[in-house]
Amino acid sequence: MALFLCLCVFVVVGLTLLAWQLKLRMSTHGHREPPCLPALPLIGSLLSLKSPHPPHVLFKELQMKYGQTYSLMMGSHNVIIVNQHVHAKEVLLKKGKVFAGRPRTVTTDVLTRAGKDIAFGDYSATWRFHRKIVHGALCMFGEGSTSIEKIICAEAQSLCSILSEAAAVGLALDLSPELTRAVTNVICSLCFNSSYCRGDPEFEAMLRYSQGIVDTVAKDSLVDIFPWLQIFPNADLRLLKRCVSIRDKLLQKKFDEHKEDYSDHVQRDLLDALLRAKRSAENNNTAEISAESVGLSDDHLLMTVGDIFGAGVETTTTVLKWAITYLIHHPQVQKRIQDELDSKVGGDRSPKLNDRGSLPYLEATIREVLRIRPVSPLLIPHVALNDTSLGDFTVRKGTRVIINLWSLHHDEKEWKNPELFDPGRFLDNDGTGLTIPSSSYLPFGAGVRVCLGEALAKMELFLFLSWILQRFTLSLPPGHTLPSLEGKFGVVLQPAKYKVNATPRPGWERQKCQAC
């Protein structure tokens, strides 16, 4: 009897979902639905997504069969995959506001107190106001202001001292932890006006919980596709909650300290800037929207800082690691950057932000790294907030949209030899000016959801790389094989682990150790 009942429930649920899918496929207003991968009731298209390749590569391959824009079912969610720049720009720019939603999942709810941050917050008046004040606060530290430059240069100096120490004793280093520390310290200084020395217990705790969060979020948990699985014990979700609670305690401590000695006249860091923006909006009765009227709470500010750590550390560190990996593979590119540095900056001073204009080959190399190995190959999923269309296809409200940046950056119609690492493609015909040769290039996304840290990330990439390459030549220790360029897909696309020798360049053999 019980078996019969279960069978009935299964058949009814199955038929309902099939009917629903059929409805989804039917056209409205003369538009058609995107081609869809086969889907079964409950599990959706999971069976068609079994592949030895990571999702961005699989989604690129599936274009051959389904076209550049197609859809699939993730459990009960309809997901459109976009593999070409015209549709990507329609989603991000032309209809940016319609596609500005974000999916809510079990994981993101734990991470962001149910979407009270920027990256996973749904598009709303609160979100718009929130993003505006964070953007304003970040701009105060942005280009033109010397403080962010000073913060990054202090960390670059400290990183170079560590490389010098290692070189002095002939030690090859895995640069990953050192780069993570340097980039984390930039974000700590920016957010809390504090930086940490190697081995500081609070800093080590921060690195541990961040890694815990990255590892669990990367697992692409089944509870996010089937939220009802939460009723079962789930080790990953438990670990995530533990790491988030450690993060939140630390954020709360910093937040309380800032509120205690906050002054309207001194702005030490981003947290002060956010507090000031929120207070002035609260006090400004004439403003059309104020912090109170849009419900911007302390939680929102705390989650913003959480976002800046979450979105700002792993991404920038990973791009630096990819840059170094490609320079090791292409010593002639490394040499050309060093020649440019020698002739434009020299050896008597360190590179500064305003050298960027005179170092086009270094800038072109950074652009090429961001193209060939986009750290966030699927961006963050977008959600259609209303019924709409994409090209000739109908899109229903609630549909998730994944922009496959990997396909855009490796589109053979847009890029000559897309797998070839060639910084020269970003230089003009004289080789002296910068250009973007294709519209199929969106390393930071675009439109209302464009990366909030783009300017900061570009400053960090430029300063860290120019400081290192001015002082050192990076190479593999003798007998080591070249690291793989394939990358491991997770929260970001990670290069392989390997060790490098940082050999001081002539004139830089005796650097003073300034690492703390």
Ligand code: HEM
């Ligand atoms: C090289 C380093 C970085 C790369 C390649 C990168 C790339 C991206 C991409 C592709 C997106 C998704 C856009 C979309 O969904 O349409 C994004 C979003 C975001 N990034 Fe970055 N990012 C980097 C560094 C940073 C830094 C340093 C910060 C912090 C200051 C940051 C903060 C954010 C935030 C808050 C969002 C969410 C924006 C929103 O949903 O409105 N990112 N980033």
